[in-house]
Amino acid sequence: MLDTEYLLCERVLFVDQLRIRGGLRVAGEISVHGAKNSSLPLLAATILGKSQSILHNCPRLSDVDAAVRILSYLGCPVERSGHTVWVDTSQLSHFDVPEELMREMRSSIVFLGAIAARLGKVKISFPGGCELGPRPIDLHLSSLRKLGLIIREDHGFLDCEVAGRLKGAVIPLSFPSVGATENILLAAATAEGVTQILNAAQEPEIADLADFLNACGAKISGAGKSTIFIEGVEELHGAEHEVIPDRIVSATYLCCAAATGGEILVRRACPETVAGVLPVLEQMGCRIYTGEKSIYLKAPERLKRIRTVRTMPYPGFPTDAQAPVMAAAALADGTSVFVENIFESRYKHVAELARMGADIKVEGKVAVVNGVKKLYGAGVEATDLRGGAALVVAGLAAEGETVVSQIQHIDRGYEQIEESLNSLGAHIQRVTEKAAEDQ
DSSP states (O other): OOOOOOOEEEEEEEEEEEEEEOOOOOOOEEEEBHHHHHHHHHHHGGGGGGGEEEEEEOOHHHHHHHHHHHHHTTTTOOEEEETEEEEETTTTTBBBBOHHHHTGGGGGGHHHHHHHHHSSSSEOOOOOOOOOOOOOHHHHHHHHHHHTTTEEETTEEEEEOSSSSSOOOEOSSSSSHHHHHHHHHHTTTTTEEEEEEEEEOOOHHHHHHHHHHHHTOOOOBBBBBBBEEEEEOBBBBBOOOOOBBBHHHHHHHHHHHHHOOOOOESSOOOOOTTTHHHHHHHHHTTTEEEEEEEEEEESSOOOBBSSSSOOTTSSBBBBHHHHHHHHHHTTTSSEEEEEOOOTTOOHHHHHHHHHHOEEEEEEETTTEEEOOOOOOOOOOOOSSSHHHHHHHHHHHHSSSSEEOOHHHHHTTTSSSHHHHHHHHTTTEEEEEEOOOOOO
């Protein structure tokens, strides 16, 4: 049984760092763990079933642990064995989520729709997570209001209730928000009537959530396309489900091999979900072959420049892959251009890469990367999850030792990244340093 203690420690006495000895070629075979961005909404979705659910291929990540703590607080016993998680939501007893838990991750907002649908009321604070610029939850709130949820915003808290069941509605989204689409799916699955989502997010994680909900008795069609139909049912039950592979972890491993002139076979992957990234790596001179559940990459001696990469909603180039690919492009022959169209502050890793010798200029949403012949090891700080992964990519290719601090960000989305990369010939040590106590 997992520890059900849900409050954060008042002081952090020790912090982890990654010490990377660069210049080693990344080569070999590796398997991809389950997707973080699927696991979190799936764990929230278990609330809707009034019995036990089982999730296989659920990664051991700090964000997943945070979701488990929320479930435990709500009165849902959770057990884990390896990558399998059992959740019993039959005795759900709380409708509120403490502020300390909501602040642990941005995706905690997905619990809003699930709790509201199950209990008819919910009280939560605004969520936390990586600081990537404004990521308003206005779409979440306006969509749930269309379903009949009464939402009162009071000093950073959302106090919500509904009289009876939520009601189906036609909900056009001004932007194909993944989180808003997930919240609507969760809230509408047991709503009265039919809900139609227009301009829905098309990410694979949306289809994965719908597959699980359908296994629980929901009636959802069109998930993974721009229009989704949800025919509300009276209630759901638990189900058994396997989380899809993490496409961003797949892309990150491929970038590690590309940046170091390596060769890699990524197993238990889903090539079609990485289709937005593979052409970019091929443009850089990498040879790529895909199988049904594998991706092979062989890098050239020196990477070529990328003409222009524009981050877009799925199936375009994913914003989560921008930073790791940029780290590889920092060593390419020529000038590459990145245009970030999703988040306003997703270039925080640029200053850290510059400490390692990268030549990158940023103006607004455009980053111009002039490839250099070498990067050099340095002390750098992970400012967010994918930016932290970019520093690992750069550190693997750099000359000398790189020390990456603030790696709690990396642990949110990569399961023991040092062990995974060491199995491919890298030399990374996780070391613990004493931190100053808060006064």
